[in-house]
Amino acid sequence: MARVIPLLVLICVAAISAWAWFRSAEPVVLPPEPTPPPPAASAPAPAAVEVPYVTGPATPDGIGKFFYGREIAKVMGHPAIGWLERTEREQEEAPSKAIAAIELAPDAVIADIGAGSGYYSFRMSEKVPRGKVVALDIQPEMLDFLRKKAAELKISNVEPHLGAIDDVKLPAASLDAALMVDAYHEFSHPQEMLASLHRALKPGGRIFLLEFRGEDPKVPIKPLHKMTEAQARLELEGAGFRFEGNLRPLPWQHLMVFERP
Template identity: 30%
Template sequence: MKIRGRQLAYLAALMGGAVALVGVIRARCAPSACPYSQRVVLELPRPFLGRERLRRMLEPLPGERVLEVGPGSGYYALHAAQWVAPGELHALDLQQEMLDLMMRRARERDITNIYPQRGDARELPYADASFDAAYLVATLGEVEGQDAALRELRRVLKAGGRLVVGESLPDPHMVPFGLLRSRAEAAGFRFQRREGSSLGYLALFRAG
């Protein structure tokens, strides 16, 4: 049977869609951090997770000690450091290359209050009750063992400390809000408020 050009194009589109779907399923089943080789995507606009929206939710104050988990190339960190100055922004990432890139960018901007640390969100290398606030944006879904990561964040936050979690599409690792809330509350957080929708949101929790 002869297949026409339009039919071939249709079949090719179907196959392409199937391959993309398999990729999404694999990504959901095997979460992982954005590799350094793909760092350019970290600088793309984030309509649901803008910096000013994060600032409104986090309510950072000058002099505070704040933690960002998964800063990547510094999309938020380079601004958050200025929000808390003369306080400290601690930035933890799995990839040393990302931390090095972020710190080069910080030096170019004369930002001196970012403290980078390579480490795992499931075993934070910080003392108990050592931060006023913490945030992670488009990061929690990349962690294998999200419950452990949330328990660690609760441990390092002071009583009443603030945690902001941001998630949005088209990230294949996106954590739905309902699942996030149940996990965060099981880890010892109290839900405060949320901005956004099912397409993308920022949620604020309090420790204890």
Template identity: 45%
Template sequence: MGREIAHVMSFEGLDWLERNSREKEENTNLALASLPLSDNSIVADIGAGSGFYTSKIAKLIPNGKIYAVEIQDDAITYLKKIATNDRLSNMEVIKGTEQSPNLPANSIDLAFMVDVYHELQYPAAYLTALKKALKPNGQLLLLEYKAEDPKVAIKPEHKMSVKQAKKELLANGFKLIKNATFLPLQHFLLFKKTD
């Protein structure tokens, strides 16, 4: 749809995901505080990576559940260690595929992708599978580096514009319901299913 699909960042990028400067650079605490969550939400962190967001959200939803979805075996092993070591009984690690998160149908209140959507190798197929996993009022949140901002020092194929995200998501059954501009480097784009 007029965009180069980026290569998936390998799990060798663990240090980048867990860098000490990440909170300050991306204001991750504000992103977390802005998530549409209740204490019993069922959430999916798609492309969970190191679990940077997953483990924090698990603590915010004590009566809920978070699925950490990954396709890379090294990340899955790492996420399972986090769940065990941090005693996160409401965190479940799921091995997804390039075309599906492999989540139960009609089970998710919120799915989110932090700098992941642009790496989906089969975005249409993946969104179709994700739609099935979302409850009727389920939502999808994309945090993506701002393509419109030349000061965001990320490779162009690893950025997304609001226009491009809206175009792709609308074509796959999602409507933008919130475009929050409070993060310094990323878009905060909340979508709901259109059908």
């Protein structure tokens, strides 16, 4: 019996120790799942900035006024209507491809800024049968030609409109889109024109900017009448527009798309 008691004591001590170990051991707790980061915010709308014009000696094709380092080109006047309406224009520039690439609702209102003879205006009118094309120019002679041509073609949804050198002279939020074909580089007041166009476009309205490719020396156009994509982005993004892309369907020109946020 004397031997049994120490054995029982030993067993009890072992049991108590085991119970105490399990009792004191803390349960394993897995670390919490990491909190996922919030979704990235969409790119903020570019803020318009005011850039001073710089003047200097004019080159033969320029006016001696510089914007973002680019000399502004001389305006092509109404005597050049024949060049705008030349029969080989389709072969050289493929305007039908540009028009096909421009997406518009049938009831959209689009302004053809620097419409000239209306070469694009009349062709664009077919895309907006329930809307209209505002054919804007600063030369009354161009608008007179437009009116006569509209009557000849019996097109009623092309509206000639006289703008100013620094203002499109259109109501706020009245446009779904704007088209500028080889004209923007000649604007003597590009900063003011872009600001007025920003006001005239509805939120989400787009600019379709066609310019001869300044990066390509094979394009047979005088340098000041061409623009690089980088230069166009610098100027339009500086005016508060968002670059959407360059469609690139044309042999000589950029077809760049910008949006009014």
